[in-house]
Amino acid sequence: MTTGSRLLGELIDALRCLPGVGAKSAQRMAFHLLEREREGGLRLASALESAMRDVGNCTRCRNFSETPVCSLCASPSRDKQVLCVVESASDLAAIEQATGFRGHYFVLLGRLSPLDGLGPDELGLPLLAERLGEGEIEEMIIATNPTVEGEATAHYVGQLARAAGIRATRLAHGVPLGGELEFVDRGTLAHAFGSRQSLS
Amino acid sequence: MTTGSRLLGELIDALRCLPGVGAKSAQRMAFHLLEREREGGLRLASALESAMRDVGNCTRCRNFSETPVCSLCASPSRDKQVLCVVESASDLAAIEQATGFRGHYFVLLGRLSPLDGLGPDELGLPLLAERLGEGEIEEMIIATNPTVEGEATAHYVGQLARAAGIRATRLAHGVPLGGELEFVDRGTLAHAFGSRQSLS
Numbered sequence A, B: 001m002t003t004g005s006r007l008l009g010e011l012i013d014a015l016r017c018l019p020g021v022g023a024k025s026a027q028r029m030a031f032h033l034l035e036r037e038r039e040g041g042l043r044l045a046s047a048l049e050s051a052m053r054d055v056g057n058c059t060r061c062r063n064f065s066e067t068p069v070c071s072l073c074a075s076p077s078r079d080k081q082v083l084c085v086v087e088s089a090s091d092l093a094a095i096e097q098a099t100g101f102r103g104h105y106f107v108l109l110g111r112l113s114p115l116d117g118l119g120p121d122e123l124g125l126p127l128l129a130e131r132l133g134e135g136e137i138e139e140m141i142i143a144t145n146p147t148v149e150g151e152a153t154a155h156y157v158g159q160l161a162r163a164a165g166i167r168a169t170r171l172a173h174g175v176p177l178g179g180e181l182e183f184v185d186r187g188t189l190a191h192a193f194g195s196r197q198s199l200s
Helices: A006-015 A023-036 A038-054 A089-098 A125-132 A148-163 A186-194 B006-015 B023-036 B038-054 B089-098 B125-132 B148-163 B186-194
Strands: A079-086 A103-107 A139-143 A167-170 B079-086 B103-107 B139-143 B167-170
Touching: A006 A023, A006 B038, A023 A038, A023 B038, A023 B089, A038 B006, A038 B023, A038 B038, A079 A089, A079 A125, A089 A103, A089 B023, A125 A148, A139 A148, A148 A167, B006 B023, B023 B038, B079 B089, B079 B125, B089 B103, B125 B148, B139 B148, B148 B167
Parallel strands: A079 A103, A079 A139, A139 A167, B079 B103, B079 B139, B139 B167
Antiparallel strands: none
16 A cells, blocks of 8 residues: 555564455554554553563463462462363454353363364363362363354363263353344254243 | 452453443353463563563654654665655555555544644645655645545645645545445435536
């Protein structure tokens, strides 16, 4: 693109690595930063650099962390008896924001998918089994996504829990709050119908 | 937000300085970069830093440039006899992309708006007058936005051209291509009706 400035062109190009940002948005962002937000742009540059360079994975739960053990694992105020297994760090963030869960997490960084070369080792399941063997955990909440691969992963992880004699639970499936029955997909509706609960 | 990583939290926070990016998109962008685009993230960090620090304004046309004279002004292949006056560098980019214009530009970096403290000096009009006085320019295309302030600016800039004995032109107003008459606003329709042209 001709803008008369090489650096501006490079910035517009680089911004396109952000998800959901195309040529037009990248251009808008670059002009906005140059015209009104140079401070913010510099702060973003240094935040990006530190995060890309220093953020690795927690050795205990595989969550994103710049320290060997992440702050959630290191926190003494969290309940060591409940472990929630999620597919990704963004699922962890969603659960932290939505629920009052105060236990620990284990992040699989993926789901079982042999075709993509993702087996038990890639998901850190040996590390998870080791952790279950420590004897502190009493309940494991399996919060993988309700997709075919997520369900297969949940099944596999559930077996690990059974082998260690730990109670495994799964998130409830059903009609989402605020949804309309008319627009809920058939599978979900059938599941919700089958798992109906008595009014208490 | 609790994500277990301070750097990740700071990155999510810093991403919100981008226009149109709220808490949820910033989180999505940060996770995407960390999980799949570390290379791109680092490239973006360095592009941002160079652009924020080094991009200034061209001393001839006030367009964004990291050199004293921007590449458009320095290019020997562009027509020195036509000057296009625009409000912002993004307007310049839009014209470069849409039209075959090969002349020079002058960027006002705003529009006349006395209430916001934007007078002729802030818009670099003395610099523009000086340039018109050089005697090379034969036509000045005034491409300010068709808003009240843009029109006032166009009027003022037009007077400068008249004082220097230079022909001033204005972008045509009318019904946009692909638009439907039914949905065009009244002012535009009245203008298009009044300025109807004979079929050639």
